[in-house]
Amino acid sequence: MKSFAHVNALSVDHALSVLEKYGQEACVIAGGQDLLFRIKKYLVKPSCVVNLKTIPGLSYVRFEPAQGLKIGALTTLSRIAGSAELCKRYSGLAQAARSVASPQTRNLGTIGGNLCQDVWCWYLQAGFSCWKSGGKFCDLAGGDSRYYGSIMKGHLCLANSPSDTAPALAALDAQIHIASPRGTRKVPILEFLPGHQWVGNRLQCHILQPDEVLTEIEIPLQPTxxxxxxxxxxxxxxxxxxxxxxxxxxxxxxxxxxxxxxxxxxxxxxxxxxxxxxxxxxxxxxxxxxxxxxxxxxxxxxxxxxxxxxxxxxxxxxxxxxxxxxxxxx
Ligand SMILES: Cc1cc2nc3c(=O)[nH]c(=O)nc-3n(C[C@H](O)[C@H](O)[C@H](O)COP(=O)(O)OP(=O)(O)OC[C@H]3O[C@@H](n4cnc5c(N)ncnc54)[C@H](O)[C@@H]3O)c2cc1C
Structure with a gap:
C-alpha cells in the first residue's frame, strides 16, 4: 500500500478544506468497506485520505411529516435496513439496504459510500489494462461479461452500476445533497449517477468533483x-x-x-x-x-x-x- 496522509475531519467544512488543498490526490473514507480494498490493490493511490466518520451529526434517519425522509450520508446500511419508519413507508429502500453484502459489511458500510462506490469488474480488480486503470479498452466488450457487464449501451467502461440502494432511491425520486467549497447543491439521484464519465483524470460513475462530499439524501413524501x-x-x-x-x-x-x-x-x-x-x-x-x-x-x-x-x-x-x-x- 502506498503511504498517505490521514485526516480525521472535524466538520464538513474541515473535510472540504482538505479536499480543496489536495485536489485529485485526495479521497474521502466512510465505512472503508470498498476504499481500503482498492487502496490495498493499488486501484486507488491517494496522497491523503479524509475520514468522514469523525464528523458529528452525519448519521441519521429523520422523517419529517411535511417534507419526507432525510438520511445522513454516514448512516449505516444496517440502520437503514432496520429502521421501522423506513420499513413502513419506504420498504423498497429498506429491502435494498438489507440485500447488500453481509451483516458485517452493512454494519460498517454507509449509504453515502454505497452510492459512491466504484465498479467491481473482475478485469479491473485483476489488474488488466482498461479505461479505469489508464488503458484504452474495455475487456467486457468481447470478454467474460456474465457477471459485471451492462446489457444497455455503455460509454467507455461497460461495467454495471453495483449499488443496491441506488435503484431503490431512484424509484422514490430521491435527491442528493452535495457540499463543496462553493456552497451546497441538490441533484436528482439519476443525475448524480449518470454512468461513467471523466471528472479530471478519474473515470467515475457519479458527478462529484474532487472537492465535493455527499452529505444527505432526501426522499419526498409520497403516498407510494x-x-x-x-x-x-x-x-x-x-x-x-x-x-x-x-x-x-x-x-x-x-x-x-x-x-x-x-x-x-x-x-x-x-x-x-x-x-x-x-x-x-x-x-x-x-x-x-x-x-x-x-x-x-x-x-x-x-x-x-x-x-x-x-x-x-x-x-x-x-x-x-x-x-x-x-x-x-x-
Ligand atoms: C465482498 C463485498 C460484497 C459487496 N456486496 C454488495 C452488494 O451486494 N450490494 C451493494 O450495493 N454493495 C456491495 N458491496 C459494496 C459495499 O456494500 C459498499 O461498498 C458499502 O456500502 C460502501 O460503504 P462505505 O461507507 O464502506 O464506503 P467507503 O469504502 O468508505 O467508500 C466507498 C467510496 O465512496 C466514497 N465515499 C464514501 N462516502 C462518501 C461521501 N459521503 N461523499 C463522497 N464520497 C464518498 C469513497 O471515497 C469511496 O470512493 C460489497 C462490498 C464487498 C467488499
Whole structure:
C-alpha cells in the first residue's frame, strides 16, 4: 500500500478544506468497506485520505411529516435496513439496504459510500489494462461479461452500476445533497449517477468533483408503495446480476403513478419511463406487468455472454410490479 496522509475531519467544512488543498490526490473514507480494498490493490493511490466518520451529526434517519425522509450520508446500511419508519413507508429502500453484502459489511458500510462506490469488474480488480486503470479498452466488450457487464449501451467502461440502494432511491425520486467549497447543491439521484464519465483524470460513475462530499439524501413524501427485488448468485455477500426497484401509487385499484428502475444491468440505475407510462391509469395485473417488463427491456443490447440478464430482468419486473400492486404471485 502506498503511504498517505490521514485526516480525521472535524466538520464538513474541515473535510472540504482538505479536499480543496489536495485536489485529485485526495479521497474521502466512510465505512472503508470498498476504499481500503482498492487502496490495498493499488486501484486507488491517494496522497491523503479524509475520514468522514469523525464528523458529528452525519448519521441519521429523520422523517419529517411535511417534507419526507432525510438520511445522513454516514448512516449505516444496517440502520437503514432496520429502521421501522423506513420499513413502513419506504420498504423498497429498506429491502435494498438489507440485500447488500453481509451483516458485517452493512454494519460498517454507509449509504453515502454505497452510492459512491466504484465498479467491481473482475478485469479491473485483476489488474488488466482498461479505461479505469489508464488503458484504452474495455475487456467486457468481447470478454467474460456474465457477471459485471451492462446489457444497455455503455460509454467507455461497460461495467454495471453495483449499488443496491441506488435503484431503490431512484424509484422514490430521491435527491442528493452535495457540499463543496462553493456552497451546497441538490441533484436528482439519476443525475448524480449518470454512468461513467471523466471528472479530471478519474473515470467515475457519479458527478462529484474532487472537492465535493455527499452529505444527505432526501426522499419526498409520497403516498407510494415500493419494493426491491434482487437476483444474485448467492443470497448474501454478492452483487446483483439484476435487480428491480418499483414504486407505485395505487388508488381504488388503479395505478396513478409508477417508477420502474433496474439495477445490475447498466452503467447507471436504469429507469424505464416507457414501462411506467403503460401502467398509469390501469389496474396492474399479470398481463400488464408482463407488458411493462417487455417494454422496459426493449433497448437491451447484451454483450457476448450476458444475454440471460434480459429474461431475468423481465421476471423481476413482473414480480415487483405485482408486489407493489398487492397482486403478489410469490
Ligand atoms: C465482498 C463485498 C460484497 C459487496 N456486496 C454488495 C452488494 O451486494 N450490494 C451493494 O450495493 N454493495 C456491495 N458491496 C459494496 C459495499 O456494500 C459498499 O461498498 C458499502 O456500502 C460502501 O460503504 P462505505 O461507507 O464502506 O464506503 P467507503 O469504502 O468508505 O467508500 C466507498 C467510496 O465512496 C466514497 N465515499 C464514501 N462516502 C462518501 C461521501 N459521503 N461523499 C463522497 N464520497 C464518498 C469513497 O471515497 C469511496 O470512493 C460489497 C462490498 C464487498 C467488499
Amino acid at each position: 408503495r415500493s419494493v426491491y427485488l434482487k437476483f444474485a448468485l448467492r443470497k448474501s455477500w454478492n452483487f446483483a446480476l439484476a435487480s428491480v426497484a418499483a414504486s407505485a401509487t395505487i388508488e381504488d385499484g388503479i395505478c396513478q403513478d409508477a417508477r420502474v428502475v433496474l439495477g445490475g444491468i447498466a452503467t447507471h440505475p436504469y429507469r424505464s419511463p416507457e414501462a411506467e407510462s403503460v401502467l398509469v391509469g390501469r389496474k396492474i395485473d399479470e398481463r400488464l406487468a408482463q407488458d411493462a417488463a417487455e417494454i422496459a427491456l426493449e433497448k437491451a443490447r447484451p454483450l457476448k455472454m450476458n444475454g440471460y440478464k434480459v429474461g431475468l430482468s423481465k421476471t423481476l419486473i413482473r414480480r415487483a410490479l405485482l408486489s407493489v400492486a398487492g397482486e403478489d404471485d410469490n
